[in-house]
Amino acid sequence: MGRPPCCDKVGIKKGPWTPEEDIILVSYIQEHGPGNWRSVPTNTGLLRCSKSCRLRWTNYLRPGIKRGNFTPHEEGMIIHLQALLGNKWAAIASYLPQRTDNDIKNYWNTHLKKKLKKFQSALDPHPHVASDSTTTHDQFVSKSFNERRSLDIINPSPSTYASSTENISRLLEGWMRSSPKTSNKLTLEENSCHSAAAMTNNLVDRGGDLVSHEEFESILSFENLNNAAWDKSTCDSMPAAGKGCQSITAANDGDDKVHIVMPEKNKLRSENSTPPLSFLEKWLLDESAAGQVEEMMEMSPMF
DNA sequence: AATGTTGCCAACCGCCAGTTC
């Protein structure tokens, strides 16, 4: 028996937010900053539960949110990060500062999952062969870079959302920039640091140390496509993270699994308060790298 | 024009982890 849901109280409003409610919430956050969500409904008079307020803010009212029209690069990042991290939408979202986890999750469920499925069935018309799903997934990942352009033409994601929240969000951007007490808007650097920790933890969290061989190789090989990607010097040049980098070893022990030996979670977290970009992040944040890959895919006779 | 179907996405629900007392 768990706790009763926070929204069980009588008189708590549910459903879509009205522009008036948005304005009330935004005004309050402008004055007090985000956080202490429990007090928000009480202090604002909003008939919403604290969770609902937080969700509304983080997903729609927070400044800097980009809606609709996922770019091919964003799409590629989502596909790769999903392959790497699984359904860790918050972690994935940390690599796409303008997108919310909810948005990414929706986009994955409504668009990318279908594309993947389509691709898999096209590639493997005999699903009884319990063929290596990661391989087809990897191939999809590669192909998708090439395919995306045409798919984007066929299936443009319409930017239909043009409610008041977007305007409120825009109006707020100036305030967020000037306000010193706002901590929720991360700079790119801060964000990547946070995400590095998230990714590290995710790698550890995935069964402690196991990632499928194909998956791991896919990640690495993809990075190798980018010349600027990972090499030892990159690693060594990282003052604190260098240690962590060297601690990550991949050893195929023959059972088709790669054991990722990671340093202690806490060490990574505490010692690297501002770690430099990892090789993976370098690629993820490097628009030109994705462009190079796209070009390569287009040149490939395979697709 | 009316009805049925499908797709999309905002919001809710339940669980979990961290914090406080």
Place this chain on the structure above:
DNA sequence: TGAACTGGCGGTTGGCAACAT
């Protein structure tokens, strides 16, 4: 030390709009 509380996350759903019949 453990219960209570809060915030955060991921999965799911309800409602609306677009499209098909």
